[in-house]
Amino acid sequence: MHQLRALGISAEAEAIYLDLMARGALSIDEVAEGAPGSVDGPLDELAAVALIERSDGKVLPQPPHLAMEALAQRHTKEADLARESAALLSELWTAGIGQQTYVELLPSAEAAWSVLGNVQVDARERVRAMTVGNQASPQHRIVDGLFDALARGVTYEVIYGTQVLQDSEALRKVQLCVDAGEQARVFPQVPLNLTLVDDRWALVSARTTVGGITSTAAMVVHHSPFLTGLVGVFDAFWRMAVPITSGTEPSDVTGAPSLETKRLLTYLSAGLTDESIAREFGVSERTIARRISRLQETLGAQTRFQLGVQASRQQWL
Structure with missing residues (x-):
């Protein structure tokens, strides 16, 4: 029987109360008989919950129900x-x-577009972005405020999906941005739309079409380990992407090199010298050097070894 202990009464106090219920009123000395230690504490417990009263040296048990x-x-x-x-x-x-919730889900594509429109105003130093399609420029329209942001010193690094550049008008718009100071690159398999603003926050969006129904999911990510991870994703794609310059032609970036370019890359990978390659093409060494330099610029390669790696990545070899 441990009903009192279940209510927080000690075992010693419970034993004393059960003894009092069985024997009736007892003196302090009688209560203390056989007790393992002092009874003052247990008696105080019982008094605190009105299970006993002390009167004239006696300890009187009280009815348990009311207590x-x-x-x-x-x-x-x-x-x-x-x-x-x-x-x-x-x-x-x-x-x-x-309040460290650092992800805000956006309810619609329109909301994502509205947030994207604030990037150019909010950016202080640097914007990095990659886009699956020309999301930022519907009907080849350059996003509002881009040139103003570039003019006040904001750095732009943008990775475009190759489908954006399969249209000469779209490529012309990109090259206008490049001429204004944007650093642009292209990569064939951009998985999502990402815009990083000063490493302070990011806009992430993706779009799928199933059964003719297009769905868009978008969110804003604030400073957090997640944001740091997104920066790492962008940096990895940036290293693999191919630069776009004001002189870039669609064939330079869509994975379709000319037969002459393939032949030049083959000679380089075989270890031929510039002199030998020039002789094969029937041109001067200076012309070959210029062509190789142009290829390095197109593929973002600093050395001829990197040129071979990038050409292999783009399946040009």
Whole structure:
């Protein structure tokens, strides 16, 4: 029988109360007989919950029902207070530490477009972006505020999907941005649309079409480990992408090199010298050097070894 212990009463106090119930009122000395230690503490416990009264040196047991009912009410009040405290602390958590929610889901493609429009105004130093298609420029329109941002010193690094550049008008618009100071590259398999603003926040969006129905998901990511990971994703694609210059032709970036270019790359990979290659083409060494330099610029290669690696990546060899 441990009903009192279940309510927080010690085993010693419970034993004393059960003894009092069996024997009736007892003196302090009688209560202390056979007790393993001092009875002052256990008696104080029982008095605190109105299970005993002390009078004229006697300890009198009190009916348990009223005492237990009062104790139950006290525990109920304490439980209510605990629930109220939990609710208040939860609000404080949300307002403080819990406010570290760094992802905002956007409800529609229109909302994503609105956020994208704020990039040029909010950017202070650097914008890095990659786009699956020409998302930022519907009908080949250059996004509003881009040239103003470039003029005030904001750096732009943009990776375009190759499908954007299969249209001569789209390529012309990109080259206008390049002429204004944008650094542009192209990569054949851009997986999503990403815009990084000063490494402070990012806009991420993706679009799928299933059964003729197009769905768009977009979110804003604030400073967090997730944002750091997105920066790493961009940097990896940037290293693999091919630069676009004001003189870039569609064939330079869409994976379709001319037969002459393939032949030149083959000779280079075979280890032929510029003199030998020039002799094969019937041109001067200076002409070959210029062609190789142009290829390095097109593929973003600093050395001839890198040129071979990039040409292999683009399946030009």
